[in-house]
Amino acid sequence: xxxxxxxxxxxxxxxxxxxxxxxxxxxxxxxxxxxxxxxxxxxxxxxxxxxxxxxxxxxxxxxxxxxxxxxxxxxxxxxxxxxxxxxxxxxxxxxxxxxxxxxxxxxxxxxxxxxxxxxxxxxxxxxxxxxxxxxxxxxxxxxxxxxxxxxxxxxxxxxxxxxxxxxxxxxxxxxxxxxxxxxxxxxxxxxxxxxxxxxxxxxxxxxxxxxxxxxxxxxxxxxxxxxxxxxxxxxxxxxxxxxxxxxxxxxxxxxxxxxxxxxxxxxxxxxxxxxxxxxxxxxxxxxxxxxxxxxxxxxxxxxxxxxxxxxxxxxxxxxxxxxxxxxxxxxxxxxxxxxxxxxxxxxxxxxxxxxxxxxxxxxxxxxxxxxxxxxxxxxxxxxxxxxxxxxxxxxxxxxxxxxxxxxxxxxxxxxxxxxxxxxxxxxxxxxxxxxxxxxxxxxxxxxxxxxxxxxxxxxxxxxxxxxxxxxxxxxxxxxxxxxxxxxxxxxxxxxxxxxxxxxx
Numbered sequence: 314x315x316x317x318x319x320x321x322x323x324x325x326x327x328x329x330x331x332x333x334x335x336x337x338x339x340x341x342x343x344x345x346x347x348x349x350x351x352x353x354x355x356x357x358x359x360x361x362x363x364x365x366x367x368x369x370x371x372x373x374x375x376x377x378x379x380x381x382x383x384x385x386x387x388x389x390x391x392x393x394x395x396x397x398x399x400x401x402x403x404x405x406x407x408x409x410x411x412x413x414x415x416x417x418x419x420x421x422x423x424x425x426x427x428x429x430x431x432x433x434x435x436x437x438x439x440x441x442x443x444x445x446x447x448x449x450x451x452x453x454x455x456x457x458x459x460x461x462x463x464x465x466x467x468x469x470x471x472x473x474x475x476x477x478x479x480x481x482x483x484x485x486x487x488x489x490x491x492x493x494x495x496x497x498x499x500x501x502x503x504x505x506x507x508x509x510x511x512x513x514x515x516x517x518x519x520x521x522x523x524x525x526x527x528x529x530x531x532x533x534x535x536x537x538x539x540x541x542x543x544x545x546x547x548x549x550x551x552x553x554x555x556x557x558x559x560x561x562x563x564x565x566x567x568x569x570x571x572x573x574x575x576x577x578x579x580x581x582x583x584x585x586x587x588x589x590x591x592x593x594x595x596x597x598x599x600x601x602x603x604x605x606x607x608x609x610x611x612x613x614x615x616x617x618x619x620x621x622x623x624x625x626x627x628x629x630x631x632x633x634x635x636x637x638x639x640x641x642x643x644x645x646x647x648x649x650x651x652x653x654x655x656x657x658x659x660x661x662x663x664x665x666x667x668x669x670x671x672x673x674x675x676x677x678x679x680x681x682x683x684x685x686x687x688x689x690x691x692x693x694x695x696x697x698x699x700x701x702x703x704x705x706x707x708x709x710x711x712x713x714x715x716x717x718x719x720x721x722x723x724x725x726x727x728x729x730x731x732x733x734x735x736x737x738x739x740x741x742x743x744x745x746x747x748x749x750x751x752x753x754x755x756x757x758x759x760x761x762x763x764x765x766x767x768x769x770x771x772x773x774x775x776x777x778x779x780x781x782x783x784x785x786x787x788x789x790x791x792x793x794x795x796x797x798x799x800x801x802x803x804x805x806x807x808x809x810x811x812x813x814x815x816x817x
Contacts, residue, residue, distance in 0.1 A: 317571055318549035327552050327775045331559045335760055337716040341705055343729040344695035349652060349707050350684055350731060350792045353613070361616030362609050368619050375507040375588035376500040378492055379576055379780070380474040380520070380596040381546060387476075387806045388469040390416040391457050400454045416807060421453055423810040428477040428485050433459050433466060472516045472596075475523055478809065479601040480816055488803075489520060490527045491599035497535030498608040499615075500592050506539045510596075511582050514545050544585065550578035552775040554767070562772045570767060575776030577760070580784040583741075584751040590615055593737040593781070597803040600813045610683065610795045614738040617793060618681045621650065625675050625789070626744035632668055632675075643671055651675075651789050652707050678749045678788045682709065682781070683736030683795035693733040693782065695792045696725070701758075707790045709733045709781050713761050731792075734800035737781060739788075751784075759783030 314324060346352045353361070385392075394417055398408050409418050424430060437455055438444045444452065459465040468476055479486040489510075496506045512520055524541055532539055551571040554562040562570045583591065592611060600607055628643050635643065647653050653674055662670065684695050693711040700706070716722045741749050760783065761776040778784045801813040808814065 314569070316548075317551050318547075319551065319553075319571075324553055328555070328559070328561075330760065330775055331555045331762065331773060335762055336701070336758060337719075337722070338696075338708070338710050338714040338759065339699045340710065340715060340722050340725040341697040341699050342725060343731075344684075344697055344707055344792055345730050346794055349697060350695060350794050351617075352794045358609060358613040361614075361620070362612035363616070365612045365616035365619060369502040369590075369615075372502055372589040372619075373507070373587070374500045374502055374590050374592070374615075375509055375586055376492065376496050376592045376594065377509050377583060377586065378474075378511070378594060378596050379579055380472060380489075380510045381513045381516070382473060382596075383470055384473040384476055385469045387473065387803065388461060390414065391420065391461060391806070392469060395457060395461060398454070400451060405450045405453055416805065419807045419810070423807070424453070424456065426810055426815065427806075428480040428809065429460070429466070429468075432477070432485075436465060472512065472519065473803070474510070474512075474596045475516075475519050478599065478803065479814060481601075482816075486527075486601075487523055488596050488599050489523050490531070491601075491604075492594075492596070493524070493527065493531045493539055494535070494604060495594075495599070495607065495611075496539055497531060497537040498604055499611040501535075501537045501539075504537055506537050507542070507588065508539055509542045509544065509582075509586060511546065511579055512543050517543055544582045546573055546578050547581055550574040550581065550777060552777070554765075554772045554774050557771055557773065559773070562767070562770075564767065570772065572765070572774040572776075575761065576780045577777030577782070577784045579780050580751055580755065583739075583780070586741075587748070589740070589742055590618065591739045591741060593735065593739060595735045595802065598734065598736075598801055600798075600801050601815065602813065602817050603798070607799055610799050611736075611738070614681045614683055614736070614793060614795070617791065618679060618738045618740050621679060621681070621789075621791065622740050624650065625679065629672065629675050629744040632672055635668060637664055640667060640671075643675075647671065647674055652791070653789075654704055654706075675789075676743055678751060678754060678785075679740040679791075680781075680785055680788050681738045681791050681793060683734060683799065684731040684792050685734050685736075685795060685797045685800045687729055687732040688797065693779075694726075694729045695731050695733065696729070700756075706786075707792060708786060709779075711761070711779060711782055713763070714759065714782070731794065732800075733781065734795075734802075735781060736795060736799065754785065754787035756783040756786035759786060 344350050433456055437459060461469050474489045475487050477485045478488045496508045500506055510520060552574050554570040554572050556562050564570050644655055647655060693709045696708060696710045697705050698708045715726055743749055756778055759778040763774045763776055765772055765774050803809055
């Protein structure tokens with residue numbers, strides 16, 4: 314515990330979560346258009362983007378990309394194939410039929426379209442001089458073996474950001490390179506752009522090697538100076554693991570086992586950044602084509618944020634001078650623009666108490682969240698939820714936070730129309746131009762308990778309230794529908810075969 318920098322008090326809290334469970338989020342209804350999700354016309358998007366461009370010159374912009382995860386899930390079906398397939402006694406086609414493994418079939422059919430095909434093919438021909446004369450099954454088997462082997466490419470154990478993602482006429486691009494281009498397109502002002510990656514300490518040099526190779530080219534093409542920074546997930550945010558009887562889990566050396574606290578731990582990394590506006594986007598959500606159109610929607614979300622900030626700051630600057638008669642304008646703004654409730658007996662408050670109450674509602678960080686129509690994606694979505702005090706608010710909720718045994722809650726989940734693509738624009742300064750302490754706006758009771766295993770032994774882990782879930786629960790939140798083509802994640806290696814990741 315001392316080595317991790319975790320206090321005994323925190324450990325006790327975590328053990329209590331395991332013992333007593335974590336209350337599930339209470340869904341009231343899905344956020345929909347127009348009930349909680351704003352829908353803009355194409356013209357409105359252009360106007361908001363123009364508003365952002367007109368107002369960004371005095372702002373420091375930063376892009377924040379969580380990028381510490383390894384790519385193991387991307388290649389899970391290939392890892393399973395290697396562990397279960399015997400090339401001497403079965404054909405790949407027989408394996409596919411036996412396992413009903415359509416993913417493997419898609420992978421093999423599209424093999425030559427992957428951006429890493431030529432590099433691996435070249436290595437195979439170096440190692441096997443007779444490679445061209447091998448049977449097709451052997452060629453495909455060895456291709457997959459080299460792709461995952463720690464002696465060769467070891468893709469499943471590398472960070473997703475440094476893998477080959479896109480094939481251009483003159484080079485192969487990684488997701489890291491694509492984020493540099495995006496930064497220049499929409500997260501820059503006065504010819505300067507700032508990009509921050511959260512990485513694992515052991516992988517930082519791999520990110521730096523890629524960036525050192527492409528940064529000058531991107532800066533020259535875009536006319537933008539890009540400053541890169543990195544941070545690691547704080548070990549003090551790790552959580553103790555327990556066995557199925559909720560006793561601290563120990564490894565074969567009798568040492569306590571700690572697990573990373575999930576992406577919610579990154580609220581501390583975000584809190585340490587110095588910027589006026591921060592764009593948040595996942596490492597794998599990049600595109601090979603239409604970067605200009607992607608930039609339009611990012612700028613529009615930022616335009617909505619600046620406009621809302623200006624209105625909030627105006628009310629906060631004037632609120633001390635507000636008379637009883639003027640209070641109604643602020644209340645209407647809070648309800649209609651900020652999607653927040655005003656307490657039922659508000660009218661009974663004294664004028665000074667009303668002012669304090671409204672200041673507390675208005676003086677918070679703001680996030681504008683892009684939402685896409687749900688096409689059976691697994692993961693979080695936008696909902697109206699009710700907290701333990703009976704207040705309703707807009708939140709991004711993960712499936713694991715919902716009581717699926719409750720038919721009413723399961724029904725609300727099934728009626729959800731939109732999905733969270735992790736497309737956020739955040740304002741982290743207050744009306745006095747001071748940085749908020751973002752740790753003051755976390756709902757600490759909205760973490761997750763997950764079931765995992767270590768060396769074949771089952772264990773339970775605790776994950777902190779997610780970065781865009783409970784870690785931002787008390788922010789001012791606005792959801793905006795954005796087009797589906799702005800969401801192009803690479804969760805599975807076969808996603809690289811989709812048009813958004815293929816040359817036009």
